[in-house]
Amino acid sequence: MRRVLLILAPAACAALVWWALGQGLTEASAAERLDALWPGASADPVAARLEALRLPRIGAALLAGAMISASGLLLQVVARNGLADPGLLGVSQGGVLAILAGAALFDLPRAALVPAGLFGAMATAAAVLLAARRSLAGGGLILVGIAVNLLLGSVTELIMTSGGMAQYARLAVWSRGSLAGVSAADLALLAAWAAVLLPLALLSGRWLDPLLLGDDTARSLGIETRLLLPVLVLLAAALAAPVVAVCGPVSFLGLIAGHVARRLTGGRMTVVLPGAMLTGSCVLLAADTAGRSLMPPVAVPAGIATSVGGFLVFVFAARLSQRGPAA
Amino acid sequence: MAARGCPVILERLSFGYGRGRLLEDISLSVRRGEVLALVGPNGSGKSTLLRLMAGLLQPVAGRVLICGENAARLSRRAYARRVALLSQQGGAPGAIRVRDLVAMGRFPHQGWLRRASAADRAAVAQAMEDAEVAALAGRPVNTLSGGQAQRARMAMTLAQGGDVLLLDEPTTYLDLRHQFGLLGRARRAAAEGRAVVAVLHDFSLASLYADRLAVLHEGRLDGIGPAAQVLDAAALARVFGVSARLLRDGPAIFPVPRD
Numbered sequence: 001m002r003r004v005l006l007i008l009a010p011a012a013c014a015a016l017v018w019w020a021l022g023q024g025l026t027e028a029s030a031a032e033r034l035d036a037l038w039p040g041a042s043a044d045p046v047a048a049r050l051e052a053l054r055l056p057r058i059g060a061a062l063l064a065g066a067m068i069s070a071s072g073l074l075l076q077v078v079a080r081n082g083l084a085d086p087g088l089l090g091v092s093q094g095g096v097l098a099i100l101a102g103a104a105l106f107d108l109p110r111a112a113l114v115p116a117g118l119f120g121a122m123a124t125a126a127a128v129l130l131a132a133r134r135s136l137a138g139g140g141l142i143l144v145g146i147a148v149n150l151l152l153g154s155v156t157e158l159i160m161t162s163g164g165m166a167q168y169a170r171l172a173v174w175s176r177g178s179l180a181g182v183s184a185a186d187l188a189l190l191a192a193w194a195a196v197l198l199p200l201a202l203l204s205g206r207w208l209d210p211l212l213l214g215d216d217t218a219r220s221l222g223i224e225t226r227l228l229l230p231v232l233v234l235l236a237a238a239l240a241a242p243v244v245a246v247c248g249p250v251s252f253l254g255l256i257a258g259h260v261a262r263r264l265t266g267g268r269m270t271v272v273l274p275g276a277m278l279t280g281s282c283v284l285l286a287a288d289t290a291g292r293s294l295m296p297p298v299a300v301p302a303g304i305a306t307s308v309g310g311f312l313v314f315v316f317a318a319r320l321s322q323r324g325p326a327a
Numbered sequence: 328m329a330a331r332g333c334p335v336i337l338e339r340l341s342f343g344y345g346r347g348r349l350l351e352d353i354s355l356s357v358r359r360g361e362v363l364a365l366v367g368p369n370g371s372g373k374s375t376l377l378r379l380m381a382g383l384l385q386p387v388a389g390r391v392l393i394c395g396e397n398a399a400r401l402s403r404r405a406y407a408r409r410v411a412l413l414s415q416q417g418g419a420p421g422a423i424r425v426r427d428l429v430a431m432g433r434f435p436h437q438g439w440l441r442r443a444s445a446a447d448r449a450a451v452a453q454a455m456e457d458a459e460v461a462a463l464a465g466r467p468v469n470t471l472s473g474g475q476a477q478r479a480r481m482a483m484t485l486a487q488g489g490d491v492l493l494l495d496e497p498t499t500y501l502d503l504r505h506q507f508g509l510l511g512r513a514r515r516a517a518a519e520g521r522a523v524v525a526v527l528h529d530f531s532l533a534s535l536y537a538d539r540l541a542v543l544h545e546g547r548l549d550g551i552g553p554a555a556q557v558l559d560a561a562a563l564a565r566v567f568g569v570s571a572r573l574l575r576d577g578p579a580i581f582p583v584p585r586d
Contacts, residue, residue: 222407
């Protein structure tokens with residue numbers, strides 16, 4: 001089963017990219033899609049438009065899905081709680097608030113909003129980490145995270161409701177998580193963070209299994225948990241922050257991808273973690289593409305489509321693992 | 328060289344939170360080839376003492392020597408190569424397989440890019456054999472019974488190797504056959520030259536499998552020595568507050584209530 005998945009998951013990812021590239025207002029032939037995927041600028045006008053508009057969105061979905069999923073799984077291991085997700089750290093709310101405040105109150109230019117969101121997300125995560133540092137593995141992280149989220153959430157609502165109706169609608173779409181506005185520059189930002197953080201996350205995989213055995217046993221196995229846990233929380237925050245800054249809070253995916261991967265692959269975190277990344281990539285791309293193409297002219301924000309898609313995938317994985325031996 | 332013969336030496340060890348003391352002025356040493364049982368009532372400080380030996384707690388006074396080195400100066404990794412602990416806290420390893428769990432015992436012996444060496448694989452196979460979980464190697468841990476899971480965790484602890492083996496109530500969840508099996512394995516670990524310390528509640532098992540018993544009473548060492556010396560009706564009355572007499576059969580001692 002695990003070997004089948006090893007081939008199946010990347011294949012599913014590739015198929016999704018192919019599908020996503022063809023979906024939209026402009027019809028795209030196979031040749032045009034290939035031309036767009038081919039490195040270098042495309043001479044064909046349709047291919048050039050795919051390359052400029054759809055490719056960044058697809059790339060961003062793949063990277064953001066992998067990053068938010070890795071972030072969620074890391075936090076679930078640190079907090080030893082399957083309900084932990086990147087939102088818990090205040091990364092989502094912190095990023096949302098910084099971007100909203102930047103746009104609504106300070107009239108920041110669009111190019112400055114993404115760095116602002118990044119800063120808000122990391123600053124909030126650092127504050128939560130500091131406040132909960134004594135009981136990261138206990139309920140402390142979760143309690144502090146919930147409290148900070150409530151506080152930031154109410155401030156966010158305050159800003160959103162203080163603007164006009166049109167502004168509210170625009171912000172509401174983004175604050176549910178959306179890939180609609182993703183530019184090539186946004187993709188470059190995501191890619192730069194992903195290039196550093198995803199390998200680091202994969203490298204951290206070998207410390208995750210001992211952590212699940214409890215603090216005493218992990219330390220007895222030679223792990224300095226008082227150093228490792230804060231490092232993992234920071235890594236999780238850094239993985240989620242650029243995603244929030246670019247796409248808004250992609251709700252649910254960070255919570256669900258780890259569970260899906262665990263159901264499908266079972267076993268060690270060194271396997272589950274890349275599995276969760278692939279799951280996240282596939283689900284986010286599928287959800288975003290379905291959201292923008294299944295019910296035209298309505299474009300469902302990726303955050304909402306992800307919640308639906310993630311739920312369906314989870315139910316499917318749970319059914320699958322009841323039959324297979326992989327659980 | 329006292330240190331070479333005694334991988335664990337506690338020197339006037341005290342521990343507590345704030346002003347209260349959970350352990351007061353404990354001095355003892357554990358020799359290679361010896362099984363020491365920690366006995367005492369609930370809350371007498373047995374598990375705390377074991378965690379101090381494991382370096383999981385820092386003493387407020389006194390010190391712990393591991394193989395002659397001050398425990399406070401050992402890195403976690405260096406500690407883990409010398410001292411293996413079977414902890415009471417279960418954790419939730421989830422769907423991991425038994426052989427992967429046992430292989431985690433080799434963690435302190437491996438570098439950043441984990442590569443299981445031939446020695447690692449041999450240690451894992453041997454430990455699964457010794458803890459009688461070889462037949463369960465492919466089973467996910469969350470499908471095991473309580474006793475099977477306990478044996479799997481014992482196998483992980485055995486695979487870790489080192490000079491000192493610490494067991495916190497290792498016979499919990501185990502049926503009689505596996506209680507004998509696990510403590511017999513602890514004895515063999517001692518015979519191979521390790522120092523073994525086990526928190527035990529069962530006096531008959533302690534008297535059968537341990538060379539010496541350390542009796543803890545309200546955070547102090549009430550007595551230490553062979554079972555026949557430290558276990559008598561007076562000690563049971565003083566430490567456990569029970570009126571009991573002791574039946575003896577060979578080395579084994581069984582307390583039975585008087586009246």
